[in-house]
Amino acid sequence: MSETVISIQEVSFQYPDQTAFALQNVSLHVQRGEWLAIVGHNGSGKSTLAKMLNGLHYPQKGQVMISGFMLSEENVWSIREKLGMVFQNPDNQFVGTTVQDDVAFGLENNGVEQTMMKERVLAALQKVGMTAFLNQEPHHLSGGQKQRVAIASVIALRPDIILLDEATSMLDPLGRDEVMETIRELKEKEGLTVISITHDLEEAAKADRVIVLNEGSIYTEGTPQAIFQMDQELLQLGLGVPFSVRMSQLLADEGLLLTQRHFNQEELVRDIWTLNFAK
Amino acid sequence: MMEKVILGRYLPADSIVHRMDPRAKLLFIFVFVLIVFLANNVATYALLGAFTLFIVFSSNVKLRFLIAGLKPVILLILFTFFLHVFFTKEGEVLTQVGFLSIYEGGVIKGIFISLRFFLLILVTSLLTLTTPPISVTDGIESLFGPLKKIKVPVHELALMMSISLRFIPTLLDETDKIMKAQMARGADFTSGSIADRVKAVIPLLIPLFVSAFKRAEELAVAMEARGYKGGQGRTKYRVLAWHVRDTMALLLLAVLAVVLFMLRS
Numbered sequence: 279m280s281e282t283v284i285s286i287q288e289v290s291f292q293y294p295d296q297t298a299f300a301l302q303n304v305s306l307h308v309q310r311g312e313w314l315a316i317v318g319h320n321g322s323g324k325s326t327l328a329k330m331l332n333g334l335h336y337p338q339k340g341q342v343m344i345s346g347f348m349l350s351e352e353n354v355w356s357i358r359e360k361l362g363m364v365f366q367n368p369d370n371q372f373v374g375t376t377v378q379d380d381v382a383f384g385l386e387n388n389g390v391e392q393t394m395m396k397e398r399v400l401a402a403l404q405k406v407g408m409t410a411f412l413n414q415e416p417h418h419l420s421g422g423q424k425q426r427v428a429i430a431s432v433i434a435l436r437p438d439i440i441l442l443d444e445a446t447s448m449l450d451p452l453g454r455d456e457v458m459e460t461i462r463e464l465k466e467k468e469g470l471t472v473i474s475i476t477h478d479l480e481e482a483a484k485a486d487r488v489i490v491l492n493e494g495s496i497y498t499e500g501t502p503q504a505i506f507q508m509d510q511e512l513l514q515l516g517l518g519v520p521f522s523v524r525m526s527q528l529l530a531d532e533g534l535l536l537t538q539r540h541f542n543q544e545e546l547v548r549d550i551w552t553l554n555f556a557k
Numbered sequence: 558m559m560e561k562v563i564l565g566r567y568l569p570a571d572s573i574v575h576r577m578d579p580r581a582k583l584l585f586i587f588v589f590v591l592i593v594f595l596a597n598n599v600a601t602y603a604l605l606g607a608f609t610l611f612i613v614f615s616s617n618v619k620l621r622f623l624i625a626g627l628k629p630v631i632l633l634i635l636f637t638f639f640l641h642v643f644f645t646k647e648g649e650v651l652t653q654v655g656f657l658s659i660y661e662g663g664v665i666k667g668i669f670i671s672l673r674f675f676l677l678i679l680v681t682s683l684l685t686l687t688t689p690p691i692s693v694t695d696g697i698e699s700l701f702g703p704l705k706k707i708k709v710p711v712h713e714l715a716l717m718m719s720i721s722l723r724f725i726p727t728l729l730d731e732t733d734k735i736m737k738a739q740m741a742r743g744a745d746f747t748s749g750s751i752a753d754r755v756k757a758v759i760p761l762l763i764p765l766f767v768s769a770f771k772r773a774e775e776l777a778v779a780m781e782a783r784g785y786k787g788g789q790g791r792t793k794y795r796v797l798a799w800h801v802r803d804t805m806a807l808l809l810l811a812v813l814a815v816v817l818f819m820l821r822s
């Protein structure tokens with residue numbers, strides 16, 4: 279039923295002037311329409327992995343296949359058409375002087391015809407709910423809005439996969455929710471495959487599957503539920519379990535019978551205040 | 558203080574001048590700058606002044622606003638005026654101030670030269686006031702397009718220009734932030750001798766440069782990730798359209814040049 283869009287086999291990578299491997303024998307597969315979160319603390323190799331998926335680094339060992347293309351210097355541009363990337367700093371990826379120019383930038387690069395471009399820019403901005411800002415300049419936008427424009431610039435190119443490289447780490451909680459909600463909608467409506475690289479477990483909680491990276495190799499993988507069970511182990515890896523998960527864990531330890539582990543505060547609160555009604 | 562300066566600023570509005578093709582405007586300015594030098598007597602200056610006022614009125618930019626915005630330049634204009642008043646020795650002596658004598662020719666020349674200066678600045682600031690920076694860049698890229706044949710990297714230069722324009726507000730914000738951060742650490746930017754103040758700028762400039770380089774690097778990666786591979790095979794989102802009004806404007810300018818030529822002495 280599902281089709282593998284990304285397959286990474288036995289990939290290793292070492293930065294030129296370093297002795298340790300940034301990535302060591304990493305293998306993973308991603309199915310079409312899946313939301314995969316890759317978590318790890320700083321220096322766990324997650325950014326290197328992100329850059330490899332976009333052809334900004336090439337593996338020294340092993341191979342990377344993306345949407346049927348094997349990563350190499352010849353078809354790196356075809357891969358970049360299939361896999362769009364949203365980066366961490368909202369300002370440093372805004373190329374155009376206005377919102378519409380920025381979305382059009384990628385289309386211009388790919389030689390899309392002008393009349394088509396207009397349509398695709400509008401359609402992409404519609405999908406992220408930014409049509410009202412067509413002629414705005416970047417410094418009049420909030421961080422969350424800039425990231426939504428960055429998402430629009432990616433989907434205007436009609437990729438199969440969207441890769442978020444710490445895309446919400448510089449945003450305030452509101453901006454973060456705004457961006458994650460946009461991604462969730464896009465994934466549902468457009469069937470996009472989402473890979474989010476993050477150290478924020480609350481963001482990872484929204485994924486279908488979580489891979490934990492540590493020191494350049496895969497430490498473990500599983501559903502968010504399964505991963506959050508490892509509470510103490512995650513802390514040792516430098517990852518904090520979201521507050522709501524810890525809270526429900528502690529409540530469960532106290533003997534409070536909650537229906538499940540909660541990934542967000544709202545669900546937890548609802549469960550607590552309706553707890554007595556169930557009796 | 559910055560709000561009043563209008564040099565290089567764009568004011569969104571609508572008028573026939575706003576709607577003109579940026580290429581037409583650039584050509585217009587270029588020719589205008591040349592023909593301003595044709596004027597050399599009262600009649601020609603009057604004609605030029607009237608023509609400039611006509612452009613200002615058709616651009617919907619308020620004259621009062623323009624003049625207020627040009628205040629910093631007016632100082633420079635006054636300086637040129639007095640320079641000519643005191644140092645040109647032509648015609649009759651009007652009055653004697655100490656060891657300086659003021660000649661009739663000096664006053665006339667002073668008025669003419671500063672008027673010329675004023676008109677030039679007025680018309681060029683109208684260009685930036687009525688044209689979004691991105692359009693100016695597009696216009697320049699298009700006008701200099703033929704230079705690609707002799708291997709001038711026109712597209713790259715235009716892209717550089719538009720990216721710098723895009724980052725001006727970002728870097729201004731950043732400067733402000735760094736300044737506050739350094740002030741919080743005890744830096745003093747506003748007092749002391751000139752040498753002290755120049756020295757005080759160093760802790761401001763270094764972080765700014767470091768961050769600008771970092772931004773440039775990240776921007777380059779982001780551009781590459783979105784498929785940027787140089788000007789080859791690239792299409793343009795913004796298409797410039799040359800209308801009848803653009804041809805008319807240039808024709809009007811040609812007529813002005815001919816009349817000026819006939820009226821000059």
